[in-house]
Amino acid sequence: MKAVRIVTGTALPLDRADVDTDQIIPSDWLKRVERTGFEKGLFSEWRDDRDFVLNQEQYAAANILVAGINFGTGSSREHAVWAIQQYGFEAVISPRFADIFRNNCTKNGLVPVTVSAEFNAALMRAVLEDPDLEITIDVERLTVEVPAIGLETSFPLASGTQQRFLEGLDDIGLTMRHLDEIEAYETKRPAWIPTS
Amino acid sequence: MSEPKTLSEKIWDRHVVSAGTDGEGDLLYVDLHLVHEVTSPQAFDGLRISGRKVRRPDLTVATEDHNVPTADIDKPIADEISRLQVETLRRNTSEFGVVNYPMGHAKQGIVHVIGPEQGLTQPGMTIVCGDSHTATHGAFGAIAFGIGTSEVEHVLATQTLLQARPGTMAITVDGELADGVTAKDVILAIIGRIGTGGGIGKIIEYRGEVIRSLTMEGRMTVCNMSIEGGAKAGLIAPDDTTFSYLEGREKSPVGAAWESALDDWRRLPSDPEAAFDEYVTLDGNEIAAQVSWGTNPAQVMPLHGAIPTPDSFDDPAARDSAARALQYMGLVGGTPMREVPVDTVFIGSCTNSRIEDLRDAANVAAGRRVASGVRTLVVPGSGQVKEQAESEGLDKIFTAAGFDWREPGCSMCLAMNPDKLQPAERAASTSNRNFEGRQGRGGRTHLVSPAVAAATAIAGTFASPADLE
Ligand code: SF4
Numbered sequence: 001m002k003a004v005r006i007v008t009g010t011a012l013p014l015d016r017a018d019v020d021t022d023q024i025i026p027s028d029w030l031k032r033v034e035r036t037g038f039e040k041g042l043f044s045e046w047r048d049d050r051d052f053v054l055n056q057e058q059y060a061a062a063n064i065l066v067a068g069i070n071f072g073t074g075s076s077r078e079h080a081v082w083a084i085q086q087y088g089f090e091a092v093i094s095p096r097f098a099d100i101f102r103n104n105c106t107k108n109g110l111v112p113v114t115v116s117a118e119f120n121a122a123l124m125r126a127v128l129e130d131p132d133l134e135i136t137i138d139v140e141r142l143t144v145e146v147p148a149i150g151l152e153t154s155f156p157l158a159s160g161t162q163q164r165f166l167e168g169l170d171d172i173g174l175t176m177r178h179l180d181e182i183e184a185y186e187t188k189r190p191a192w193i194p195t196s
Numbered sequence: 197m198s199e200p201k202t203l204s205e206k207i208w209d210r211h212v213v214s215a216g217t218d219g220e221g222d223l224l225y226v227d228l229h230l231v232h233e234v235t236s237p238q239a240f241d242g243l244r245i246s247g248r249k250v251r252r253p254d255l256t257v258a259t260e261d262h263n264v265p266t267a268d269i270d271k272p273i274a275d276e277i278s279r280l281q282v283e284t285l286r287r288n289t290s291e292f293g294v295v296n297y298p299m300g301h302a303k304q305g306i307v308h309v310i311g312p313e314q315g316l317t318q319p320g321m322t323i324v325c326g327d328s329h330t331a332t333h334g335a336f337g338a339i340a341f342g343i344g345t346s347e348v349e350h351v352l353a354t355q356t357l358l359q360a361r362p363g364t365m366a367i368t369v370d371g372e373l374a375d376g377v378t379a380k381d382v383i384l385a386i387i388g389r390i391g392t393g394g395g396i397g398k399i400i401e402y403r404g405e406v407i408r409s410l411t412m413e414g415r416m417t418v419c420n421m422s423i424e425g426g427a428k429a430g431l432i433a434p435d436d437t438t439f440s441y442l443e444g445r446e447k448s449p450v451g452a453a454w455e456s457a458l459d460d461w462r463r464l465p466s467d468p469e470a471a472f473d474e475y476v477t478l479d480g481n482e483i484a485a486q487v488s489w490g491t492n493p494a495q496v497m498p499l500h501g502a503i504p505t506p507d508s509f510d511d512p513a514a515r516d517s518a519a520r521a522l523q524y525m526g527l528v529g530g531t532p533m534r535e536v537p538v539d540t541v542f543i544g545s546c547t548n549s550r551i552e553d554l555r556d557a558a559n560v561a562a563g564r565r566v567a568s569g570v571r572t573l574v575v576p577g578s579g580q581v582k583e584q585a586e587s588e589g590l591d592k593i594f595t596a597a598g599f600d601w602r603e604p605g606c607s608m609c610l611a612m613n614p615d616k617l618q619p620a621e622r623a624a625s626t627s628n629r630n631f632e633g634r635q636g637r638g639g640r641t642h643l644v645s646p647a648v649a650a651a652t653a654i655a656g657t658f659a660s661p662a663d664l665e
Binding site (some may be wrong): 016017018020022023026027028030031032033034035045068069070073074075076077078079081096097098099100103104107108158159160161171172175176178181182185186189190191192193194195196 | 213214216220221223225227228234235237238241246248253254255256257262263275277278280281284294295315316318321326327328341342343344345346347349350353354355356358360362391392393396397423424426428447448449453454456457460492513516517520610611612629631632633634637
């Protein structure tokens, strides 16, 4: 994955709670065996509505998605992360992400930014008012800053995950460094555990 | 004495290959990796690109379930992209030496149905699959959870996963269920209580008299929908019900190995003094048959009630989401659920496609007729379930009543195969997700138990079996 240190840009306000991955990318798109080409599937059913925020010209250049609480619930499909990323977003801000979605983000370099409900609401309002509002997410300092309106907060990221973002490291390569431990563990597994 | 631990903490600790420091996740060993055609192609590609092998093909099992048609399975899959995806799984599993149960094979079926029925799912194990309903296997007292495709690749290559240690949540359902109330109603009521995000970051342990009295299949139905409450996983302490289900299954240990396994499994339940991060209690006597009215599984209500109005919600976000959901569902708040007519009834999915589910539905269907104009699909969870059902004559009962009896697969649960709802078509479905478009673009899904689904097919409007008397 490619390294991510700073994400600066404007945001698209998706002012809905409980956005599940079936909405992010409908199941028809899951038949593909490739890892690219999912941008057209992003929110494809909601995009039929001309007023849907993704169709609004003033947000066309956004590279940060600001969403409501419980973002990415439901299906484990990593295609949801691929679609968001391939559409042009580099970070998603929400008060709470579903676990699998959040994990999937960290495997692909899409920054999951968890903020308080108050901060999220203030940012959502500000972005609805001013589509050109500049936002900076700093993965090194773990901060979100909106200088024009004096909004600033920090967000959590486990140190190892942060390191992988900053250095663009490959998880499997890192785990392979523990090969001795994996082999040692395998010699101690109870014999009754089934095999295929 | 060592620290008291919960069931999930015991299993977790046993599987730590390398402990994370400084808030980092632990590297966990994976005992069983289940694979299907949808979330694996890019993972196998990744292995090829980096020249890696599958570390433990003997701990990996694949099957074709999400895309497969449920009719005419002797013919090639008509949808070309689906066919390519299924063929890709066959190529990948044969190239990497992984067992695959293809469409039409007696052991093929929904990934979360075939693991338990073969005895591959056992207490104390860690089980993962590129599928969010993996928690189903938690019914046996295993830690089982869904992962994304990058993690699938990671498990294929290393048989381990880097995971942050989840929190713990105890959900106790005490009392006794009323007649006609099933495991599906219990889990829908639980989700209605905790909401779609209530379990995020946690492993739920289901406990209490009601849970103890459920069969293994009922317990699977409960654990299956843990993800709908946002939980990382859901599990139930293994007990004699678990052991008698497992004894004699194809992959269960035998002889001395069975005895040592039993000794070990009996030590798994949470220590009495172990503390959970969060506690939720429901009174089983109060749970009624449930129907979902909205577009997420927390939007549920008793079958005998009236559809809520947006104004009945205090929280502005809930009000907004209710209004949007009612509009999508084409429903008016205040309408009694029993007056709402359906177009389609789907009995199937990893939540409710096992033999007991089919027996429940067949009991209701026996000697009756499906209401005119209602399309019905009964899709067994696996080849083995289908065979068992046919040996009991359930297929005959269904077809005589006008239900369509199909081949095993995920089918209308997610509509990746030809079984889809049309826009604005309304379904009573025994599956687990009522998201917008889940069963076909514009389709309207109401989640129910198999008994309510069958009764609804007969009545043409939402109904319980008792309503048919
Ligand atoms: S039956 Fe539905 S929920 Fe279960 S694995 Fe298949 S698609 Fe997923």
